[in-house]
Amino acid sequence: MAAALEFRGFGLAHRRPDGEQVLLAGVDLQLAAGFYLLVGRSGGGKSSLLRVLAGLVEAREVAPRLDGDLLVGGVSLLRPAGELPEVAAILQDEGLLDELPPRANVELALRAAGRSRRLAPALLAQAGLELAPERTAQLSGGMRKRLAVARALASAPRLLLCDEPTAGLDADAARTIAQLLRTAHDQDAGRTTLVITHDLAAFDGIVDGVLVIDAVQRTLRLEPPGFRPSAELVAPSRAPTPTAEPAALHGLRRLALQAAAVLETVVESLRRLPPVELGQVARTTLRYATEPALFVALAGAVIGGLATFFALRNNPVHGGFESALLTGTGKVATAVLVPLFSGFFFTARIAAGAAARLGTMQRTNQIAALQMMGVRPADYLLTPMVWGMVLAMPLVTLAGVVAAALAAAFAATTVASTTLVGWATAWFATVDARDVLIVLGKATLSGYLVALCCYHLGTGPKRSGAEVGEAVNQAIVVGMALVLLVHALVTFVVYA
Amino acid sequence: MHSLRYLIGSLTLVAAVLGAIWIVRVLDAADDQTGLPLQVEFRDARGLRAGADVRFRGVTVGTVRRVVVSADGDKAVAHLTLEATGAGHACVDSVFWIVTPRVHGLAGVSGLDTLVRDAYIAFHTPGGGSLLPADSLLAGSERPPAIAEPDALDDVAHGDLLMTLLVPENHGLRPGATVVFRGVPTGDVRSVTLAADGTHVEVQLRIARRFRQTVTDRTQFWVARPYVSGALFSGFTVTDVNALLSPYVSYYTEPGQGVMVQDGFRTAAQAVRPSLEVADVPAAALRQPEPSAAPDGDDLALVRITYAAVERDTFSADDPIHHEGTGVLWLDRAGRAVVVTARSLVDGGYTERDAFGGDADLGDEQIHVLLASGTVLRAGRVWVDGEGRDLAALMLEQPPPDLRGTPLARLRFEAPPAEPAAVRCVGADGAALAATAIAGSEQAGGAALFGDAVFGIVGRREPLRGDPAVVPLALLPDDLRPL
Numbered sequence: 001m002a003a004a005l006e007f008r009g010f011g012l013a014h015r016r017p018d019g020e021q022v023l024l025a026g027v028d029l030q031l032a033a034g035f036y037l038l039v040g041r042s043g044g045g046k047s048s049l050l051r052v053l054a055g056l057v058e059a060r061e062v063a064p065r066l067d068g069d070l071l072v073g074g075v076s077l078l079r080p081a082g083e084l085p086e087v088a089a090i091l092q093d094e095g096l097l098d099e100l101p102p103r104a105n106v107e108l109a110l111r112a113a114g115r116s117r118r119l120a121p122a123l124l125a126q127a128g129l130e131l132a133p134e135r136t137a138q139l140s141g142g143m144r145k146r147l148a149v150a151r152a153l154a155s156a157p158r159l160l161l162c163d164e165p166t167a168g169l170d171a172d173a174a175r176t177i178a179q180l181l182r183t184a185h186d187q188d189a190g191r192t193t194l195v196i197t198h199d200l201a202a203f204d205g206i207v208d209g210v211l212v213i214d215a216v217q218r219t220l221r222l223e224p225p226g227f228r229p230s231a232e233l234v235a236p237s238r239a240p241t242p243t244a245e246p247a248a249l250h251g252l253r254r255l256a257l258q259a260a261a262v263l264e265t266v267v268e269s270l271r272r273l274p275p276v277e278l279g280q281v282a283r284t285t286l287r288y289a290t291e292p293a294l295f296v297a298l299a300g301a302v303i304g305g306l307a308t309f310f311a312l313r314n315n316p317v318h319g320g321f322e323s324a325l326l327t328g329t330g331k332v333a334t335a336v337l338v339p340l341f342s343g344f345f346f347t348a349r350i351a352a353g354a355a356a357r358l359g360t361m362q363r364t365n366q367i368a369a370l371q372m373m374g375v376r377p378a379d380y381l382l383t384p385m386v387w388g389m390v391l392a393m394p395l396v397t398l399a400g401v402v403a404a405a406l407a408a409a410f411a412a413t414t415v416a417s418t419t420l421v422g423w424a425t426a427w428f429a430t431v432d433a434r435d436v437l438i439v440l441g442k443a444t445l446s447g448y449l450v451a452l453c454c455y456h457l458g459t460g461p462k463r464s465g466a467e468v469g470e471a472v473n474q475a476i477v478v479g480m481a482l483v484l485l486v487h488a489l490v491t492f493v494v495y496a
Numbered sequence: 497m498h499s500l501r502y503l504i505g506s507l508t509l510v511a512a513v514l515g516a517i518w519i520v521r522v523l524d525a526a527d528d529q530t531g532l533p534l535q536v537e538f539r540d541a542r543g544l545r546a547g548a549d550v551r552f553r554g555v556t557v558g559t560v561r562r563v564v565v566s567a568d569g570d571k572a573v574a575h576l577t578l579e580a581t582g583a584g585h586a587c588v589d590s591v592f593w594i595v596t597p598r599v600h601g602l603a604g605v606s607g608l609d610t611l612v613r614d615a616y617i618a619f620h621t622p623g624g625g626s627l628l629p630a631d632s633l634l635a636g637s638e639r640p641p642a643i644a645e646p647d648a649l650d651d652v653a654h655g656d657l658l659m660t661l662l663v664p665e666n667h668g669l670r671p672g673a674t675v676v677f678r679g680v681p682t683g684d685v686r687s688v689t690l691a692a693d694g695t696h697v698e699v700q701l702r703i704a705r706r707f708r709q710t711v712t713d714r715t716q717f718w719v720a721r722p723y724v725s726g727a728l729f730s731g732f733t734v735t736d737v738n739a740l741l742s743p744y745v746s747y748y749t750e751p752g753q754g755v756m757v758q759d760g761f762r763t764a765a766q767a768v769r770p771s772l773e774v775a776d777v778p779a780a781a782l783r784q785p786e787p788s789a790a791p792d793g794d795d796l797a798l799v800r801i802t803y804a805a806v807e808r809d810t811f812s813a814d815d816p817i818h819h820e821g822t823g824v825l826w827l828d829r830a831g832r833a834v835v836v837t838a839r840s841l842v843d844g845g846y847t848e849r850d851a852f853g854g855d856a857d858l859g860d861e862q863i864h865v866l867l868a869s870g871t872v873l874r875a876g877r878v879w880v881d882g883e884g885r886d887l888a889a890l891m892l893e894q895p896p897p898d899l900r901g902t903p904l905a906r907l908r909f910e911a912p913p914a915e916p917a918a919v920r921c922v923g924a925d926g927a928a929l930a931a932t933a934i935a936g937s938e939q940a941g942g943a944a945l946f947g948d949a950v951f952g953i954v955g956r957r958e959p960l961r962g963d964p965a966v967v968p969l970a971l972l973p974d975d976l977r978p979l
Contacts, residue, residue, distance in 0.1 A: 290505025297508050323547030323614055399512035406515050421531070421577065422559045424522040426547030429562070 003030035004073060004192040005159065007220060011067030012045055012052065017250045020065060020241050023048060025218045027068070031211075035185045035193045036222075037203055039229055040213030046196045047092075049213070050161050053077065053194070054089040056368050058461050060261040062253055072159050073190070086113070088157035088372060092164050094148040095369025097361075102132045102139065102147050109154035112374040123150040127180060142173040146180060153184050155373065160185065162195040166202050174202035182206040200228060265456045268378040269386050269448075276379040284388035289395050292349035296342045296396045297403040303341055304333050304404025308411040322416050323426040326408075330427030333404050335435045336491055342400035343446050343483035346393055348476060351454050354385060355475030358458025359468035367459060377459065386451040393447030394440045401439065442490050449482040531558065532583035534576045534628060536636040541572035542594045542615055549616040550576050551595075557582025560617060574617060574636070587625035592617055593637040650684070655705035655870020657683075659761040661745060666697045667719045668743045675701050675745045676720065678774075682707035685745060699765075701745060705870035709800070709924050710747075711761070712754030713862070717747040718766040748772050752818050755802040755864045756872045796950065797825040797902045800866040800926045801837055801875075801890070801941060805844040808857040817844045817858075821940035822921040823865065823890065824950060826901035829979040833895035835865055836972065837941035838955035839880050839888035846880070846959050865892060866926040867899070879976060886955025887967045889976050902950070904978045909970045912944065912951035919944055919954050937962045 010027040013020045023045030040046050048064060055077065057063050070077045072085040097105055106120040124130060127150035133139060139147060145165055152160060162181065166174035185193040194211070197203065210227040211220055275281040311325045358381060361367050367377050405427060412423040457471045457478070525531070538544075541563050550558030558578035566573050574594075578586055596615045620641055628634075652658065663669075666688055675683035683703035691698050703711055721743050748770070803819040823837035839846050842863050848856035863875045879889040892899075918931035921942035931945065934954060942954040944966040957965040 286502065289509060290502045293505040293508035293512070297512060321614055323545055327545065327547060395509065398516065399509055402512045402515040402519065405519055409519075419556075419559070419579075420522055421525060421579075422547060422549075424519060425559050425561050428519075428523060429546035 003071070004033035004190070005031040005194075006071040006074075007068070008071065009068030010070055011065070012048060013065045013067075014048070015062050015065055015250065017247045022218055022241060024213070024220065025067070027220045029220050029222065031192065031209075031222065033190055033192045034208030035182060035206065036195070036209050036211050037200065037207050038194055038196045038211045038213070039198070039200070041215050044213045044215045046213060047163060050089065050163055050194070050196060053159065054087055054161055054368075054372060055084075056089070056371060060257055061461055062250065062257065072192075085158045086155050087159045087161065088152040088155050089161040089368075090145075090148045090152050090163065090165055091365040091368055091372075092167065093364040094144050095365035095367075095372075096136050096139075096144060096147060096151070097366055097369070098135075098137045100136060101134055102129060102136050105136060105147060106151050106154055108375065109151045109373045113155035115154065115156070119154070123153055126150065126153075126184070128176075141168055142177065145169070145177050149177070149180055149184060151369075151373070153187075156188065158188075158191060160191060160193045162193070162197075164196055164198070166197060166199045171202070174199055178202045178206060261460075262456060265382070265452055269382055269452055269455075272376065272378040272383050273386065275383050275387060276376075277384060280380060280384040281387045284384035285391050288350050288388040288392035291353075292346045292392075292396055293399050295349050296345045296400040299341055299345050300338045300400030300403035301407035303338055305407030305411045307333055307337070308408040309415055312412065312415045322412075322418060323422070323429075326412060326418070326423060326426035327429040330405075330408065331430050331435075333408065334401055334428070334431050335439060335495075336487070338401050338404045339397050339439045339442055340483070340487045342397040343393065343443065343487060344480055345400075346396050346447075347450050347479040347483055350389070350392075351450055351475045351479040352472050354451075354454040355458040355472045356468065358455060359460075359462050359471045362459050363462040363465070363468055381459070382451070382455045385455055386448060389447035389451040390444050391447075393450070394443040397439060397443040438490065438494055442487050445490070446483040446486040449486065450479040453478045453482060531577035531579050532586065532628065533561075533631050534578065534586065535631070535633045536574050536576060536592045536617070537566065537571040537633065538574065538594060538636040539571060539638055541574065542596045544572075544574055544594055544615050544617065548614045550578060550582065551616055551618045552582050552585050552621075555581075557585070573633075576617065584627065585621050586619065586628045587621050588628060589623070589625045590619050590621040590628070590634075591637050591641045592619040592634060593640050594618075595640075652686075652702055653705060655708070657701075657703040657705070657708040657711060657757070657761070657872075658686075658759050659701050659703070659711070659757065659763070661699040661701050661717050661763060661765050662691075662696045663699055663719055663765040664696055664767055665719075666699075667721050669697075669699060669719060669745065670742070673742060673744045675703060675747070677707065677710050677747055677749070680707075682710060696764075699745065706925055708870060708872070709756050709866060709926065710749055711757055712749050712802075713757055713761075713763075713804070714754030715747050715749040715763070716766055716770050716772075717745060717763060718769045720744050720746040720769070748774070751778065752820070753816070754818070755804040755862045756866055758864070758872050758874065794928065795900075795903055796906055796920065796928075796943065797868070797900060798920060798922045798928050798943060799823050799825050799835055799868070800922045800924065801835065801841060802864050802866070803842045803844070803862070805861040806859045807844065807848050807850075808859055809850070810857075814859075817848065819940070820924070821938075822942045822954075824902055824941075824943050824953065825865075825867075825899075826904075826907065826978045827899070828976050830975070833892035833899055833901065834878075834976055835875060835890040835892065836953060836969065836976075837888060837890065838886045838953055838967065840886050840956045840959060841940045842877060842888050842890060843880060846886075849960070863890060865890065867896075868922075868926055868928070869896075870926065871896060879973065881967075881971050884959065885967055885971060886957075886959065886965070887953060887971050889972065901978065906949055907969060907978065908946070908949045908951045909972065909977055910951070910968075911970060912966055912968050913946050921954075934964050934966070936964060939964060 007027040007029040010024060011022070012024040013022040038046055051057065052066065053070065066078055069079065072087065075085050077084070097108070100108065103120055103124060106123055107117045110117050110119055124132065127146040129143060129146055129150060132143060132147070165177050165181065169177065181193060181195065185191055195203065207225045209225060210223045212223055212227070212229065214221055307329050308326070311329045312322065315321070315325060370377050370380055408427060409420060409423050412418045413420060454475045457475045460471060462468055462471070544560060544563050546560055546562045548560040549556040550560060558576050561575045561577055563572060563574050594615055595618050669685055669688050671685055671687055673685040674681045675685065683701055686700040686702055689698050799822070801821055801823045805817045807815045807817055809815065819841045821837065821841040823835040825833065825835050828834045844858045844861065845856060848858070850856050863877070865873050865875045867873065873895065874893045875890040876893065877888055878891045881887045919934050919939050919942040920931050921929050921939050923929050939954045943950045944952040944954055950969065952966040952968040954964055955967040957963040
């Protein structure tokens with residue numbers, strides 16, 4: 001019988017611009033199914049190993065170099081042939097989807113694993129969450145860990161990985177979590193559970209063995225359950241081993257990865273355009289259409305009203321050519337100015353929020369959690385965003401155009417004592433169905449591009465809150481630039 | 497908080513949708529709902545734009561919705577919507593034209609307001625007709641109709657003379673052209689139409705009431721246009737140069753010639769300007785103006801009388817007779833309008849003798865009476881004093897129903913006191929003059945007052961001598977006196 005988890009000549013090294021930092025080299029180890037702790041010094045490669053085991057490799061960064069092979073139940077993880085074994089991971093920050101209720105988090109994982117949603121109450125009860133609050137964000141730290149466990153178990157994994165499940169909990173709570181993990185582990189005889197922790201006391205008496213990363217030997221060692229590491233030390237930092245690879249190549253590789261990531265976002269947006277998560281699409285569209293509507297309508301009203309007011313008030317031929325002035329103002333406001341500013345205000349209002357949300361999700365491992373559940377982030381995040389913006393941007397733009405027209409009507413009838421019919425006839429004299437279609441086309445195209453921009457910038461690697469803020473900033477600037485570009489190009493091509 | 501934000505956003509979107517629906521309805525309303533849609537074809541749209549006004553008598557009553565080229569490319573079709581106020585004036589014979597700046601040769605320019613404003617459509621409805629149904633297609637006029645400025649004409653006031661001048665050729669006369677007497681505008685041209693048989697042009701004239709006595713049946717009219725006269729060696733004279741830009745109608749009346757005319761008078765204009773010897777200013781006009789005029793509200797009804805006749809001579813040319821003077825008007829006991837005046841004023845047979853001292857052979861007698869209201873009426877002699885004293889009574893033909901005569905309280909049918917106090921006459925324009933002492937023949941027919949009451953009429957002591965004398969009203973028979 002194949003070992004539950006087997007390392008064959010396994011090596012793990014981070015690639016840095018100045019060379020490689022080897023964390024593990026030539027590890028040969030076979031583990032039977034059981035409940036193991038993974039301990040080692042900070043920076044020793046525990047989390048990196050866990051991400052490799054969970055299959056979470058950041059596509060936009062230079063991946064670590066992997067040697068040898070890793071097998072789960074005799075199936076290679078690194079050179080997959082056939083169906084991969086089910087692996088679940090409970091990451092630090094849990095990666096809970098905050099916008100969904102606790103139960104929906106579990107249901108999503110069940111659905112992604114192809115299991116019945118009706119299992120959710122049992123899983124929640126097992127984790128002691130029968131009386132959980134309605135909103136995930138209201139959960140306490142311990143409850144979040146337990147919900148993460150319930151969600152991880154939804155896929156009935158063969159290999160369950162946990163990264164610091166007891167961090168930030170008091171001793172009692174930590175013990176409860178440890179017990180919960182053990183109980184969950186025992187439900188399936190073939191399951192292997194690997195827990196990264198510094199809190200060995202919490203797991204006293206319930207583990208089958210302790211895996212130690214030896215930072216000096218760069219290897220993995222299996223110790224008996226009672227093992228205690230000598231001291232909690234930071235792994236000694238060593239000079240990276242210079243490689244034959246020049247630093248320039250490293251930079252080039254990063255650049256290529258960035259370009260590929262952009263391309264992948266575009267391809268994903270088109271390939272995953274048919275919506276899968278219909279509820280998510282509907283929610284997103286509703287939010288994108290309603291949140292900026294008042295903002296854009298007010299802006300449109302100000303532009304339309306002021307433009308009309310000033311055109312009529314500063315008319316050098318007092319009272320003359322009023323219908324010509326109204327016709328010109330109406331055309332430029334309806335076909336060019338108000339749609340452009342609506343795009344700007346929509347982007348300012350929506351892009352920041354969308355990028356911030358995605359950045360936070362990335363930062364708190366929610367996206368990794370989605371990936372782990374087998375939910376494509378594109379389906380869950382990109383497609384709803386694309387549909388939401390593609391549908392909402394034209395709608396909101398129309399609201400802006402209508403508001404501008406109403407304000408202009410008010411200004412014209414007040415300043416110039418034009419009749420309403422006279423104003424309407426003049427304002428829309430040269431506005432035809434083609435203009436409306438072009439306005440809708442511009443709004444749709446810029447909505448699509450702003451969605452891509454927000455998704456791409458939001459889901460990029462985030463190591464800190466500052467990087468989230470940076471992504472939000474970029475999303476606004478790039479989004480507005482895209483809106484300006486689309487409007488300028490289309491207007492120039494169509495009308496010039 | 498989130499739900500509130502969604503609510504506000506949703507309400508905004510709903511408001512935007514409602515606003516869009518409203519705008520579409522306003523645009524539709526321009527089509528058919530609140531107005532009368534019309535289409536007018538022009539050969540040339542002259543820069544007309546959608547949104548331009550449609551005006552009737554200068555008031556905006558509609559909007560041009562769009563201007564398109566007809567399917568066959570021959571016409572520009574303006575789609576209009578008339579509001580309810582304008583739709584009531586658009587009839588089947590309405591004329592629509594586009595108002596843009598135009599130069600009408602030497603006759604002037606029009607549409608200058610559109611130099612700095614949009615071109616607009618104006619329409620004119622000559623008379624009542626059946627109203628236009630919706631979606632009518634009309635042929636527009638390429639130029640303003642002849643009655644382009646009917647609004648510029650003053651309304652006809654009560655007492656104005658309305659007459660018809662027949663001219664062989666129009667010479668560019670247009671409605672609104674002035675009518676001039678001695679260089680003073682006295683009226684205007686109301687309309688210019690070709691006679692039904694095409695033999696002449698009929699020009700309707702209005703002469704203002706205060707000038708109507710300047711027109712008599714002897715007045716000569718002509719259409720003023722620049723006219724060069726003279727000869728090579730004597731030099732040329734150009735007259736009526738000011739008619740170069742806009743022709744006008746001029747007339748001249750020899751003083752003391754002819755009788756005033758009634759409304760509807762028709763006369764033919766001279767083909768060319770007559771050669772006129774304009775009389776000098778009469779001596780009477782040189783008198784200093786009287787300080788006071790007749791008091792207002794005086795119920796003494798005095799009228800101006802003109803008398804014209806021809807004395808036919810067997811051996812010489814006929815002599816025209818022309819008299820003007822005053823008469824006192826009242827309503828007699830049968831309600832008839834009676835004018836009492838000097839017989840010498842209204843009876844040529846009383847004053848004229850033929851070459852042999854016998855009765856004169858008179859013809860073409862005409863007596864016209866100018867009322868204070870400005871109306872001119874024909875009158876006939878109904879009574880003269882049987883004993884040859886200078887008193888006669890006229891009766892008005894077709895007096896107006898609201899005619900007011902002198903009340904009985906102001907009249908005394910008894911012998912006058914020895915010394916008359918004052919004489920009241922009317923001027924040539926029919927307006928009462930201030931009271932004066934008895935002076936001369938120009939007071940003929942004037943009312944002789946003693947105190948407030950009229951005792952008699954200023955006449956002649958003898959038929960053939962001009963000495964003034966007061967002829968008492970007591971001579972009148974009873975049936976001509978007021979009740």
